[in-house]
Amino acid sequence: MRRALVLAAALPLLLAAGCGGDDEQAPGGGSQLTVSAAASLQAALTGCAGDAKLQFAGSDELAAQIRQGAPVDVLAAANTKIPAELAGEGKLEEPVEFASNQLVLAVPADSDIAGLDQLEGDGVTLAIGAPGVPVGDYTRTVLGHLPPAQGEAILANVRSEEPDVKGVVGKLTQGAADAGFVYATDVEAAGDDLRAIELPQALEPVATYGAGVVSTSEHKDHAQAFVDGLADGRCHDALLDAGFGEP
Numbered sequence: 001m002r003r004a005l006v007l008a009a010a011l012p013l014l015l016a017a018g019c020g021g022d023d024e025q026a027p028g029g030g031s032q033l034t035v036s037a038a039a040s041l042q043a044a045l046t047g048c049a050g051d052a053k054l055q056f057a058g059s060d061e062l063a064a065q066i067r068q069g070a071p072v073d074v075l076a077a078a079n080t081k082i083p084a085e086l087a088g089e090g091k092l093e094e095p096v097e098f099a100s101n102q103l104v105l106a107v108p109a110d111s112d113i114a115g116l117d118q119l120e121g122d123g124v125t126l127a128i129g130a131p132g133v134p135v136g137d138y139t140r141t142v143l144g145h146l147p148p149a150q151g152e153a154i155l156a157n158v159r160s161e162e163p164d165v166k167g168v169v170g171k172l173t174q175g176a177a178d179a180g181f182v183y184a185t186d187v188e189a190a191g192d193d194l195r196a197i198e199l200p201q202a203l204e205p206v207a208t209y210g211a212g213v214v215s216t217s218e219h220k221d222h223a224q225a226f227v228d229g230l231a232d233g234r235c236h237d238a239l240l241d242a243g244f245g246e247p
Contacts, residue, residue, distance in 0.1 A: 038078035039164035044242035058164035076211040078134035083210035095212035097247035120153040127177035139181040
């Protein structure tokens with residue numbers, strides 16, 4: 001369950017702005033907030049983040065940048081593991097859960113593939129997330145719950161391991177793969193190009209997203225207001241509209 005967030009009384013203007021209002025600049029006219037967010041959040045956050053500078057990539061890549069000292073104010077990851085690890089290293093303030101998503105099997109809209117059993121056949125090509133990327137880890141969790149022979153046969157048909165979920169979507173829309181594992185919101189964002197096949201409930205992992213303020217941020221109050229808005233504000237509403245669920 002998402003923890004309740006208590007906003008500081010000294011931030012009424014930020015509260016009114018919610019996530020990504022017009023007051024994201026630092027006091028004194030300083031630089032904008034820099035928000036590093038999982039690639040699967042791009043469609044939802046682009047429309048609600050106001051003046052914040054958004055950069056999207058795989059959550060593991062974004063975490064590596066923070067560890068290397070990149071000037072980032074907020075991290076929004078596609079799992080809770082990465083924010084928790086960064087918090088344990090002193091790189092991130094206490095993270096919160098702000099949204100959830102569902103892993104699905106995605107295929108081109110005109111594909112004849114209807115389920116997991118058809119991924120084992122000769123000539124079928126798959127695109128999945130690379131190890132360490134949340135969507136890749138969720139995918140391997142699903143395949144690990146299948147009978148070993150089936151899981152191994154499906155993995156044998158993997159032809160591409162992508163650095164983020166957008167890479168998997170790209171392989172599918174470009175005709176470079178027959179199927180791939182992505183989030184339900186990515187299929188929705190692709191419009192008529194892709195079709196989602198729901199996974200059996202026993203296999204389907206819920207992807208829970210976590211966010212936090214980067215410890216080296218020079219605009220921590222503004223950054224915290226942005227995180228609060230992800231959990232309960234304008235950007236949270238945008239996430240729900242885009243098909244994300246509550247954490």
